[in-house]
Amino acid sequence: MATSHHKVAISVGFSALGMLLALQASAAPSEPMGMTDPGATNQLIIKLKSQKGVAAVPPEVTRRLIANSGQDMAHKRAMSDDAHVFKLPKAASIADIIRIARQLKALDPDIELVEPDYLQQATLAPNDTYYSLQWHYFDPAGGVNLPAAWDKITGSAGIVVAVADTGYRPHADLAAKVLPGYDFVSDAWMGNDGDGRDADARDPGDWVAANDCYTGSPAANSSWHGTHVAGTIGAVTDNGSGVAGVNWQSRILPVRVLGKCGGYTSDIVDGMRWAAGLGVTGVPANPSPARVINLSLGGAHSCSTTEQSAIDAITAAGTAVVAAAGNSNTNVSGFSPASCNNVISVAAINQLGKRAYYSNYGSLVKIAAPGGDYTVDSMILSTLNSGTTVPGADSYAYYQGTSMATPHVSGAAALILATNAALSPSQLLATIQGTARPFPAGSTCTTALCGAGILDAGKAVNAPLAPDTTPDAFAFTALTNVALNTLVTSNAIKASGINAPAPISISACTSSLCEYNINNSTVWNAYGITATVNNGDTVVVRQKSSAKRNTTTTLTLSIGGVSASFKATTKRR
Template structure:
């Protein structure tokens, strides 16, 4: 069972041996707040359109009569005619700002009681899309490029994921300067096999990543060995790297918090440990493990194993769903149908395929009718810069210092979806796992290049957040 990312031998050498840019020190800036406390959710005008030939179309003053029955006036607000649009609709100005939801309710009441009204709606505000000031944000094409990006800047104007806990079941984490502030707790190390744990013991109360390096032949007869991947830190950075701090990279849901749960050591991890990790992350009890005081609403599993979904895994996923926890998993990196790989073939999960920078299927990505949608995973065949850029450690074996690197894989696609789910849940915490999946699919955009059997389309974070806000 291995983490799901890939890189060529050339890229691997570069990641292992080229100097990586260390995080510069400096003053931190708190992320922007949720739109629920900003002007974006308030309005001071209503737009009312009367049907052609009705009194309101001719005499704008008649609009004042239309609001007499509305809940708007019951709250003490008043409004008067302001101007007429080219379409004939009238802008009515309020004497104070009011929440969008209240204005929407008043508008619905107007339409329901006056057949002459064609439509009524709040006069909403729009703002320029947020561009983070993180110094290496420009390398994160997967957030903002029109071709294959997830449309993150527009999504950030509505939500940053504030208040949502995301569990990352992976190799653990490093206290990277561009990530540590968004780690909710030390998490837990669920790895029971001491020989593969790489930290000298079994389960413990620290999900710190000691490195997953291994020698040739240590994991299998054809294994050539490998340096430490810092896979969990890379995934976590995509989800919730500290953002707008004038350094490093940005995270998709930088207002959210990461709950790290270590399930992978050298040579991967075991399904039994992962099943316990899912249960614990969702707030369930696990024998011998302290209670999780910060249960996650979303779980990221950038992991894949061959065969059918283990029953223990499925039971844990069912438990998580019963707690309203969304489980998002990688489709796999074998360019095969994901039906032969777990947890992508488990029921009730959101399975993510990968596209490259052109928006077409990444060469390695699994596919099939079990895939929910696709997201940027990178494809570095021509350039490392076409990979997904995020937080890592610079050590080749044991941890050394903070750094950043381009990786590719469905492992990298999955946290884009997970971060978006966190943005959605911050706007509407009542969403169920099935509702989240439905909204992701219904708002996915068409592929600009070929991606057969890659699900409903390509992730559009802004559209998904907007749909969740309704």
């Protein structure tokens, strides 16, 4: 991704603009990365059918992988979703890594998934002193109409927004909003803090010397990228000092996934899962699960299975994923995680409401928000640190990038959830898109390029919620080897993704008895009876098994047009 540098100073010593940073933290040796080019990696993500729920794979399994791949790889660690990270003896191009992965898959039937561990990069009316400089909050063409939102609600401390990024600095205009987070950067050199994963999510700096990341890579100062992003989402506001945040009340959960030279997909995915309250091997449970995860990061690859699996699990848990579209002035379809399904991908506009010159675009973009554009405006003002390498004093800075557009959407999403915490991620997206402001006449953005329009926080928090009685998908676990002619009860499912009562009934039954129950009621509703369920209600079904051996009976339950079947098969003998 292209990176530009512009230095802008005001009275508190604003430092340089950096459009994008590096995404995840990878596990490299405690020395510079040694990559030959920026499109390379030295790790594989492998999921083995026989090695689920284990912290380490047996040596004989690693030896088999070495023999089948011709690569002297080493098991590095277990990761979330029963996958494992393996390190290769040296970095190779993504094309070569994919060839290795295909060879492994073809030769080893125990492999369920194998893919590159991609390195990704980051994408750069209150009384606060510098609020008047934050045009991106109130400008009629390129702003997000925050004053109208704040007139109704300024947020809720119960809505947590995770910032998966470089970590944070304990800035005076931010620290009061920050929850204890976690550092997922698993390599000591990349982490630059003397250790691997731990409960300290502070940013020690991500400066690099020339050639540190790959041959020909430039030297760069520390970016403090995560601190800038967090400030836009939730800087302490209306305190007579510094800058304002989009959301005055929500807490910020720092999840450090980026370090020197960026980071690996495996670290980012683990950080995302943890942020949403999902389990990650070897990491303590997150006591403050986020309702929104901000990903101001990405890499030039299509959405991987590892990323999509994590995002699906996260959104199913009720957490929205907001990701930067990228800064390469190309179609977002080749940039991830913004191109994954179930992601609110964000393009950047400038103060004129036009697409910022660097912003990615395309049909997968969901919404546009101000990201700054030094050729047109003063860019996006937020919290930073003055240190060029190690941390220095608190400061503020103008940055530009889809990294800066994304936290506007994440902060506004938290404002919307403060008005209705029951909204699912899909309902949240529908609200954001349904209230978007049309692009101004003459804009280089259209709905085919930059999403539904420009984020309008004021309209979003004041919008009446259209009734939605179509729930998220649900499923019953089939039962086998059940006793003959007996009542069998399903696993419980929870109605989710609706904001109005939805009709529920049994739509098909091949048993002599089919019934459903809502919220452990004393009443069981029979086949032919229609009732209603609300969001969050728990439902179980039951049926009488067949009087014949090795026979399957089926009950199909429908909620708001979405159906699932519960099957029970009797014992063979």
